[in-house]
Amino acid sequence: MKVRLLRATAAIGLVCVIPASAQTQAPYAFERGYPTADTTRRARDDADFQRAITAYRFWYPTVSVEGIFNGNREVGIKDGEKIGIAAAGPRQVGFTLNSDTPYGSGVIDVSKGPVVIEIPPGPYIGLVNDHNQGWVLDMGLPGPDAGKGGKHLVLAPDYKGAVPAGYHVARSKSYKNLLAIRALPVGGDVNKAMDALRALKVHPLGSNRNLAVVDTTKEKLDSSSLRWEDNGQFWQVLKRIVDEEPIVPSFLPMYGLLSELGIEKGKPFAPDARMTDILARAAKAGRDQMLVSAFDSARPDRINWPDRKWEWVGLTPGSAQFETPAGMDLEARDRWFAQAIVTSPAMFRRTAGAGSLYWMSVRDATGAFLDGGKNYTLSLPQPVPGKLFWSVTVYDTATRSQVQTDQDRGALRSMFELKDIKGSAPAQLYFGPDAPTGHEAHWIKTQPGKGWFAYIRIYGPEAAAFDKSWKPGDFTEVKAATVGSMK
16 A cells, blocks of 8 residues: 555656746757756746645645644634534535534544544444545444444554554554544434534543533634635645654655755745745645646546536545555546545445435536526436435535525535425425525525535435436526526
């Protein structure tokens, strides 16, 4: 595994990004085989810009997960001391968070010793990711406890002590890790699901001091890296993480790339004006390139139904590390982390059973990008093939978070807004700035001037979700003059 990842990361370092300057200026000039002064200057700038974009895209998940940590800190949830829980809504900014299930999240710090996570029996879906959003372990329904409850133990990369029996054990590659867990609101009982999150026990091994649980449902919280991702702050945040965490041996080529940019563990980071400009431009260009992967990929394997616009969000089925026989799938990795957070093999499986699946649509039936100033309908055949429940969630393309309007709604859910849908007739859902008369309960408001995209989520997906025997409709535009009379 380490050898494969080392080769993959080395390959990333060879990716050639052609800067705009190289596309518009004359080729490099040499005299008697030697570079001219202008060639040397341009070549050095271009090379550093290429290195910076490659480094940006590789280390983006690391800075992104720091956004989650930072969001918790800003509302008083300190690393290794508390866990935040929330029945999240549009006011909670985070990449493709949803309102389907209450969430719990917090930082578990294993730098001072192993940490225990005790989960009672019940409908939990949980995981631990390291500081680079690498998968550490699954818990609950998709984990080794299979929803029957269990004790999980997270070890530091350099832990050399005894490992007690009776635990599901995993070793992280970092000291700080993200604990992320959902409690499924079976039967639509959100309060019961919130109580299930309160029943979690997280504590250092050998201690009964559990991390405190804090309800942030009513808080405005930004758990994203939006404030850093397109400017020079990205590199400042990354430098701090590199200093705090142990070196990941399989990432050595990528640490080497950072050192060329002036970022090296334990050494000052003081870029001059030239490098400051290059790093800022690379952050903006790198972010924009990743958004193209997310919203306008040319990958044919993203399509599930040839006659539909819905796409798979994850492109490496079963692999949480985006590994394939050919190496690391860079497009799949960029696509995922530009719009989503955390990884787990369970999130990318395409087999019936426990867990969930994700399809995304960014276009209407004609192929045009979805527009917040237009009204659309969506028809979903019934029943949707999920043992538990399903939903459609709408996200703002700029924030990759649930749309924020005065309606304060970002999702239509089978256990809540859509629980009145019965029988085999297709469900008709509505999206746009204008309320459809008589169908307001099945409508999500969007904002003119903004783009949006949607996820279909199915929990406990059944075979029909994968064998193409069930097929959703596409978003179909309707003119504003007819919205009030839509039936």
